[in-house]
Amino acid sequence: MGCQCRFAFEISKIWTKNIIMNKPVKSEMPVIDLFAGPGGLGEGFSAFTSPGGNQPFSIQLSIEKNQFAHNTLLLRSFVRQFSQPPPEYYKLLADISIPLDKRLVTLFAEYPEQAEQAASEAWQAELGKKADSRVRERITRALGNSEPWVLLGGPPCQAYSIAGRSRNRGVVGYIPEDDEKQFLYVEYLKVIAEHRPSVFVMENVKGLLSATVSNQRIFERILSDLKDPEKALIREGHVTRTTDRGKSSSRYNIYSLVDSAGSEEGELQNFVVPMEKFGIPQKRQRLILLGVREDLVSREKPSTLTPGPLVTAKDVLDDLPSVRSGFSREEDCEKKWLKHLRNIVKESWFEPDNDPVCYEIWNVLDRLAPPKNDRGAEFIKYITSVRYVPEWYSDSYIGGVFNHVARGHMASDLYRYLYVSCFGAMNMKSPVLADFPEVLLPEHKNVRSALKGGFFDDRFRVQVADKPATTITSHISRDGHYYIHYDPLQCRSLTAREVARLQTFPDNYFFCGSRTAQYIQIGN
Numbered sequence: 001m002g003c004q005c006r007f008a009f010e011i012s013k014i015w016t017k018n019i020i021m022n023k024p025v026k027s028e029m030p031v032i033d034l035f036a037g038p039g040g041l042g043e044g045f046s047a048f049t050s051p052g053g054n055q056p057f058s059i060q061l062s063i064e065k066n067q068f069a070h071n072t073l074l075l076r077s078f079v080r081q082f083s084q085p086p087p088e089y090y091k092l093l094a095d096i097s098i099p100l101d102k103r104l105v106t107l108f109a110e111y112p113e114q115a116e117q118a119a120s121e122a123w124q125a126e127l128g129k130k131a132d133s134r135v136r137e138r139i140t141r142a143l144g145n146s147e148p149w150v151l152l153g154g155p156p157c158q159a160y161s162i163a164g165r166s167r168n169r170g171v172v173g174y175i176p177e178d179d180e181k182q183f184l185y186v187e188y189l190k191v192i193a194e195h196r197p198s199v200f201v202m203e204n205v206k207g208l209l210s211a212t213v214s215n216q217r218i219f220e221r222i223l224s225d226l227k228d229p230e231k232a233l234i235r236e237g238h239v240t241r242t243t244d245r246g247k248s249s250s251r252y253n254i255y256s257l258v259d260s261a262g263s264e265e266g267e268l269q270n271f272v273v274p275m276e277k278f279g280i281p282q283k284r285q286r287l288i289l290l291g292v293r294e295d296l297v298s299r300e301k302p303s304t305l306t307p308g309p310l311v312t313a314k315d316v317l318d319d320l321p322s323v324r325s326g327f328s329r330e331e332d333c334e335k336k337w338l339k340h341l342r343n344i345v346k347e348s349w350f351e352p353d354n355d356p357v358c359y360e361i362w363n364v365l366d367r368l369a370p371p372k373n374d375r376g377a378e379f380i381k382y383i384t385s386v387r388y389v390p391e392w393y394s395d396s397y398i399g400g401v402f403n404h405v406a407r408g409h410m411a412s413d414l415y416r417y418l419y420v421s422c423f424g425a426m427n428m429k430s431p432v433l434a435d436f437p438e439v440l441l442p443e444h445k446n447v448r449s450a451l452k453g454g455f456f457d458d459r460f461r462v463q464v465a466d467k468p469a470t471t472i473t474s475h476i477s478r479d480g481h482y483y484i485h486y487d488p489l490q491c492r493s494l495t496a497r498e499v500a501r502l503q504t505f506p507d508n509y510f511f512c513g514s515r516t517a518q519y520i521q522i523g524n
Contacts, residue, residue: 005040005041005043005044005047005503005504005505005506005509006044006279006280006389006392006504007044007273007275007278007279007280007504008040008041008042008043008044008045008152008201009044009045009047009048009392010044010278010279010305011044011045011201011257011288011290011305012044012045012048012057028055028056028057028058029056029057029058029146029148029149029150029198030058030060030142030143030144030146030149030150031045031046031057031058031059031060031149031150031151031152032060032061032062032063032139032142032143032149032150032151032152032153032191032195032197033059033061033062033063033152033153034063034127034151034152034153034187034188034191035063035064035127035153035154035155035184035188036062036063036064036069036073036152036153037064037066037069037521037524038064038069038072038073038076038505038509038511038521038522039059039062039064039072039073039076039077040503040504040505041152041153041201041203042059042062042152043076043505043506043509045057045059045150045152046058046059046080047392047506057150059077059080059121060121060142060143061121061123061138061139061142062077062121062122062123063123063125063127063135063138064122064123064124064125065124065125065126065127065129066520066521067124067513068511068512068513068514068517068518068520068521069520069521069524070122070123070124071104071512071513072510072511072512072513072521073121073122074118074119074122075104075118075510075512076122076509076510077117077118077119077121077122078107078108078111078114078115078117078118079508080118081111081113081114081117081118082114084397085395085397085508086110086111087397088106088107088110088111089107090397090398090399090508092104092106092107093379093402093510094379094381094398094399094400095379096377096378096379100512120142121142123138127184127187127188128184128186128187132190135187135190135191136194136195136241139191139195140195143195147198148198148199148296149197149198150197150198150199150200150201151191151192151195151197151199151200151201152200152201153188153201153202153203154188154202154203154204155184155185155187155188155204185202185222185225186233186236186238188202189225189226189229189232189233190229190233190238190240192226192229192252192291193229193230193232193233193240193242193250194240194241194242196242196248196249196250196293197293198292198293198296199290199291199292199293199296200226200252200289200290200291201288201289201290201291202226202288202289202291203286203287203288203289204286204287205286205287206272206285206286206287208222208287209268209269209272209287219268219287220268223254223268223289226252226254226289226291227251227252227253227254228250228251228252229250229252230242230250231250248293248295249293249294249295249296251293251294252291252292252293252294253291253292253294253297254289254290254291255289255290255291255292255301255302256270256271256289256290256304257273257288257290257304257305258270258272258273258274258304258305259304271287271288271289272285272286272287273285273286273287273288273305276310276311276468277307277308277310278305278306278307278308279308279311279389280311280468280504281311281312281313281315281316281388281468281469281501281502281504282313282468282469282470282471282472282502282503283468283469283470283471284471284472285471290302310467310468311388311468312465312466312467312468313463313464313465313466313467313468313469313486313502314465314466314486315386315387315388316386316387316388316393316501316502316504317485317494317498317501317502318387318465319384319385319386319387320382320384320401320404320495320497320498320501321371321372321373321376321380321382321401321404322371322372322373322487322489322490323371323373323374323375323376323404323405323406323490323492323495324337324370324371324374324375324406324490324491324492325337325375325406325407325408325409325414325417325490325491325492325493326375326406326407326408326409327340327408327409327410327411328407328408328409328410329408329410329411330411332375332408334370334374337370338368338369338370340411340414341365341368341414341415341418341491342365342368344361344365344415344418345362345365347415347439348439349437349438349439349440355437356426357419357422357423357426360422360425360426360488361418361419361422361488364418364422364488364489367489368489369489371489371490375405375406376404376405376406376495377404377405378402378403378404378405379400379401379402380400380401380404381399381400382400382401383399384401384507386501386507392504392506393501393504393506393507394507395506395507395508397508398507398508401497401507402497402507402508402510402511403495403496403497403500403510403511403518404495404496404497404498405495405496405515406490406492406493406495407480407492407493407495407515409480409492409493413442413460413481414491415440416436416440416442416460417460417484417491417492417493418488418491419431419436419437419440420460420461420462420484421462421484421485421486421487421488421491422488423435423462424462424463424464424465424484424486425465425486425488428464428466428467429464430460430461430462430463430464430470431460431462433459433460436460442459442460459481459482460481460482460484461481461482461483461484462484462485462486463483463484463485463486463494464486465486465487469483469502470482470483472499472502472503472522472523473523473524474519474520474523474524475523476493476494476499476519476522476523477516477517477519477520477523479493480492480493480494481493483499485498496511496515496518496519496522499519499522499523500522503522505522
């Protein structure tokens with residue numbers, strides 16, 4: 001899922017305020033989350049509190065195939081069983097001397113009832129691989145007789161994205177029609193047709209608008225299918241079954257969250273949400289559909305989101321403890337790191353009298369020193385004070401920061417990082433490769449074409465402090481070149497916690513697995 005926690009929180013406001021149901025809501029509304037990832041969309045809904053102080057949404061089932069994301073979901077489901085996480089949660093997660101799996105076993109043993117409930121909510125399964133009957137049974141059991149209820153989710157989007165199609169185009173034997181990711185939305189469609197949620201929220205990448213299969217636009221097909229899921233499945237030769245909710249309407253009205261005038265029948269572009277306009281500290285465009293079951297639609301269309309001021313990278317990152325980068329392919333220590341960066345003055349391209357960026361680097365070197373927390377850790381004792389919605393991010397019981405470890409880089413890339421971060425601080429933008437000194441250009445086969453205006457001319461990208469960050473993607477798990485920190489004194493890419501901040505995960509949201517696994521979960 002790529003829809004940030006805080007944005008899901010705003011969506012939940014629209015749902016409760018503007019969609020009038022025929023039946024009064026007497027209890028918590030169940031939420032089923034498909035393709036859940038680490039649980040960001042569900043977190044936003046579960047965290048919403050109505051003006052009367054109630055939390056109307058309750059996650060009953062989250063389905064995710066990835067082991068580490070499922071572990072994160074399981075831990076977060078456990079946390080949601082409490083109004084305030086228990087002291088053991090903070091104590092055990094902070095004790096990095098013990099392997100994480102053993103800490104979790106100890107934590108769950110302390111609270112067996114809550115752990116059992118969490119295990120029933122977080123299910124590791126791959127839709128399309130598990131038998132339909134198993135999926136149907138788990139959802140039916142989670143929902144009981146509850147009405148209304150909400151379905152969340154979006155199928156994996158790599159095959160839909162522009163970048164994904166660009167990568168796949170060069171793969172020998174790749175046939176878009178045979179890519180199962182192109183059609184995983186059918187699994188989502190089956191759940192809608194069989195269980196008939198009161199409302200569903202489906203999200204995906206903007207690239208879906210232009211994606212085609214067999215000369216048909218995928219998004220036009222999906223939009224049509226979602227309006228009448230049962231009919232669409234029958235047309236495609238799928239056997240449809242309905243639960244005892246079959247008496248409900250099987251048709252849906254589809255709405256935009258940002259354009260009330262064209263929400264249902266207007267341009268397809270109206271379903272694209274520019275996240276940075278709605279309180280998310282990154283420039284991110286997502287395709288989001290709000291589906292309301294036809295028999296529950298009021299005469300008044302749901303209201304749209306209200307734009308607000310831009311939130312910058314600095315607004316959500318500046319209070320976190322400084323950590324330094326390291327070396328990925330050689331011995332690493334503070335002294336060697338410091339010596340290597342200071343040796344930049346010996347490089348042939350370093351000309352502070354002729355290049356303003358080099359002059360700025362010269363000034364930075366005067367203040368350069370290894371930070372107190374070195375390269376960070378899975379837990380750092382530290383008092384944070386985030387300036388943007390602290391009531392959302394902060395938790396004073398943590399006493400520190402989780403998942404805040406800097407990655408290592410090639411020694412040659414550290415000079416590029418230093419150059420890029422200083423360039424960004426001076427020019428309020430990230431440089432393209434044409435802005436680099438010739439000698440500093442990376443040795444990559446695509447560099448020459450990029451210099452001529454081709455793709456990836458911003459191969460090294462700094463997150464400018466006073467602007468929203470650029471789009472976070474799972475690519476960050478491979479390298480940090482697109483996610484360079486704006487502070488040249490740290491000379492590094494973003495940590496998992498910083499990426500989580502930009503994706504608006506609360507600070508007490510712990511991500512399981514290795515650093516790479518954390519990046520994949522948050523970036524995906």
